[in-house]
Amino acid sequence: MSADPTQTLAFDTSCHLFSGCGFNTVAPGLHSFLFEPIWGNTNGLYFNKPMLLALLGSIIVVGFFWAAFGKPKVVPGKLQMVAEAGYDFVRRGVVYETIGKKEGEKYVPLVVSLFFFVWMMNLWSVIPVAQFPVTSIIAYPIVLAAIVYIVWVSLTFKRHGFVGAFKNFTGYDKSLGPVLPLAMTIEFFSNLLVRPFTHAVRLFANMFAGHTLIVLFTIASWYMLNGIGIAYSGVSFVMTIVMTAFELFIQAVQAYVFVLLTCSYIQGALAEHH
Amino acid sequence: MTHSWVQFAAEQENPLVPPWPELVIGLIAFVIVFGFLAKKLLPNINKVLEERREAIEGGIEKAEAAQTEAQSVLEQYKAQLAEARHEAARLRQEAQEQGAALIAEMRAEGQRQREEIVAAGHAQIEADRKAAASALRQDVGKLATDLAGKLVGESLEDHARQSRVIDRFLDELEEKAEAAR
Secondary structure, three states: OOOOOOOOOHHHOOOOHHHOOOOOOOOOOHHHHOOOOOEEOOOOOEEOHHHHHHHHHHHHHHHHHHHHHOOOOOOOOHHHHHHHHHHHHHHHHHHHHHOOHHHHHHHHHHHHHHHHHHHHHHHHHHOOOOOOOHHHOOHHHHHHHHHHHHHHHHHHHHHHHHHHHHHHHHOOOHHHHHHHHHHHHHHHHHHHHHHHHHHHHHHHHHHHHHHHHHHHHHHHHHHOOOOOHHHHHHHHHHHHHHHHHHHHHHHHHHHHHHHHHHHHHHHHHHOOOO | OHHHHHHHHHHOOOOOOOOHHHHHHHHHHHHHHHHHHHHHHHHHHHHHHHHHHHHHHHHHHHHHHHHHHHHHHHHHHHHHHHHHHHHHHHHHHHHHHHHHHHHHHHHHHHHHHHHHHHHHHHHHHHHHHHHHHHHHHHHHHHHHHHHHHHHHOOOOOOHHHHHHHHHHHHHHHHHHHHHHO
16 A cells, blocks of 8 residues: 555545546545555554444444443333334344244344444444445454354254254255255255355445445535536435435345344244254 | 545455454454343343333232222122121011011900900999899898788788798799790
8 A cells, every 4th residue: 555545535626527527536436445544554453444433333332222221210211212112123023023032032132232233333324424334344244144154053053963954054855856956055055155145245235335326426416516517416416315315224224134134044043944 | 646546446355355354343343232232231121121011010910909809898798788688677577576476465465454354344243233133132022021011911020931932932033034044
């Protein structure tokens, strides 16, 4: 990193589309997801904005729940009521619905933590100043998906033994007859290799795309703001607001989908026949 | 300037390959959240939710207890009421019987008194009749002897004989009367 990388914000440039600048100078791309380290350098140890947001986000989540559940009361206050609603939504709406009350109770803390952690990391996308979804850096979804993967795979072995787990992974079913080896191969790859990958990438790609769209419209609003471009800029600005609202929705949905899949995997690991 | 950063980005590896420091930070961040929630905050709220559930169900239980108590009190009250009614009926019956007995007794007493009075009257009448009869007998005897004396012209001196005759005569008369009756 010998060059002098500068964060590409639309406002970094005083150049506009119709005042001589071309199309390929400021468009958002992969570089919108790379940050100059706050500390260290990218060849070794470093600390950058997404890391700061990740740690800050987890402190916010813990802080929120500490304020709500630190000294909980039987007759709840407003904050506790809100937090309880969120907790209850994940516990009943996701865990009990998929795994069941008896088996699922053990996994409630994990799933609740995952949901609020992912949601907070997504929410950074629209929080002023931060304005970057931590989950659009693949490392974070991978960590979470890996934790879930380890949980359900080890659970499958623990529950069914080695042969049982293998049957569970491969969807062993005698009635398939001659197609069985093919089906087992596909299932094995699908469950053990593709599943964790899609689990992580689904979240990553959604947040990546969402952030790209918002950045694109934001930059365009500024970049086209001269001459005839003002009309385009207006449209772009409206789109920025629309996309931000849409992202708010997607952030919650993606957090929900992430934990729903988590529960579905755990449920599959507990099931007698996959 | 901007170009160099874009250049740098292009030089970076695939965006799907995570740099390990970010993996570590991601893990730390999640462990912070999971640790606090799983070890302290969620058990906290679970305890309170359980307490709340118990408080609500306790209230329901209390209400049920109160209801059963009310029910038993009502039954007791009804039983007492029935008993009281029974008692009242019994007392009324007794009073009626007593009254009837009293009336019967008084009637018997009245009867007895009436009979006594009647008997006394009869006795009186009998005594009077006897007195009258004896007085009459004397008077009739005297009048008859006087009359006979006057008719015969001589006094019948012999009283003893006289009275015997008279008595015999009267007895005959009485016997006749008895026979005629």
